[in-house]
Amino acid sequence: MTINQKDIEKIAHLARINISEEESATLEVKLNSIISMIDKMQEVNTDNVEPMSHALEVTQPLREDKVTESDIRSDALKIAPEVVDSIFIVPQVIE
């Protein structure tokens, strides 16, 4: 499979990354070379093969729903780009 400028625009939108026209041209070449490399997978017959998501057989551990950590609210707010009255500030989204 190959991708074109339009596909790149679509993917970049999904990934929420601005891509300049100049970047897009270079990206088209490089992404297509990567895609043609990964397309080698299509030559392999994988009928009846179970997909593997974890190396070892594990189950999702559960824990009791109780507070285990101290309050780091002020530390967390200290590193935020914009804060007013303990609230993260973003551009207005609701009119």
Added chain:
Amino acid sequence: MINLSLKSLNQGLVKKKFSSLELTQFFLNRVEKHNSDINAFISIDAEKSLTQAKHADALIQSGQNSLLTGIPVAQKDIFCSAGWRTTCGSLMLDNFISPYDATVIQKFNEVGAVNLGKTNMDEFAMGSSNETSYYGSVKNPWDLSLVPGGSSGGSAAAIAARLAPAATGTDTGGSIRQPASLCGFTGLKPTYGLVSRFGMIAFASSLDQAGPMAPSAEDCAALLNVMAGYDEKDSTSINHEKEDYLANLDEPIKGLRIGVPKEFFEKGLDGSVQKVIEAALMSYKKMGAELVDISLPNTHLAIPVYYVIAPAEASSNLSRYDGVRYGYRAKEYDDLMEMYFKTRQEGFGEEVKRRILIGTYVLSAGYYDAYYLKAQKIRKLISDDFKKAFEKCDVIMGPSAPSVAFKANEKKSDPLAMYLQDIYTISTNLAGLPGMSIPAGMIENLPVGLQLIGNYFKESQMLNIAHAFQKETDWHTRMPDGVS
């Protein structure tokens, strides 16, 4: 002091030949003197390190010490460390002061080890040459015109130049073993789940694993004793019984069956590297091991599979960098969408954006089955290859990397050439197996690493096998010219 093992440093501290304060100051001085040439560290905080050293001296004084108490360890800048800037090599986290400790950091703190500083790395651990870091490339101490490998290139260069006696790294596709090979020391990627990923900035969660980097296998065993352990804060952590990795180092290796996969010696491998690896295998034979021919027939698919799974997981993991709660935020924007788009355009480097886009593509509607699901199925085939191989052998050996260290900028603009650096290491991450690189020889004054791949949770045996080699050879104690 610069070429002492961790055990010897521990003896020096316990016998009061020097204090942790002196030892830490000694290495801080080395970092200050040499870091401008090598660029191994992103953040140094002498005050914090020396405070920890004083605390360690008190622990030693009171007899409450363990092997790593008071020993300075360089920490890859992927581990969140409370009060330290933790950048992951990216402008996106340039101003990020971590409010908490990663479990790995916490474990080192608990035994009174000293955090010597945060080491440089490829941005978000994506790279094999340490050239994608926002903080500039790292130089290989064996030859400053060469790359140290990546992504744990800063930790690797710090060990090679003896700016630190030990370091940590992370390995998603070879990021501990390939730099260990290119910089001439011992590096171990444990079984997936042995070391906690909590507080370790995520790249590809099903592959990421932290491990030790230090001159010798014995040093790595001492580090792994601290790092390994079940952690309920990491849902993929495995509750494996605690082991003492120093305990079996001197076991005899006579009768050991070493599997040699023919696919690791085909085209793509540098001829002189092959000779070094074959000579190392002969040394093992002389020590009483048996060489067994094995096959890992799906090796050639490891890179294609990895470049679907790793970017897919990365595109999801890195969606958290949106400029809202922490990290970089674009300066100019008109609305929320533009803030996201520009923050991520400006905050991420070229390789990271490339991988996010590939990951987004393979996960997008209509492509999931053809790419992500297909990759997960082939991952199973690769894993099954190892399972079969381990019926015939106890450990697998081959090269860690296809060549010695290469020139800076040589592969920077060609992602596919760069990706091939990890051709022998990636399959172990896909299978979740432990892998290791040990110094096995030199080619024109540049180190070559031998890779050991063990079965699940066989770290103790691998360290034993590596240690046996290091008792017979001195490659792991060699230092670049001019390091003194």
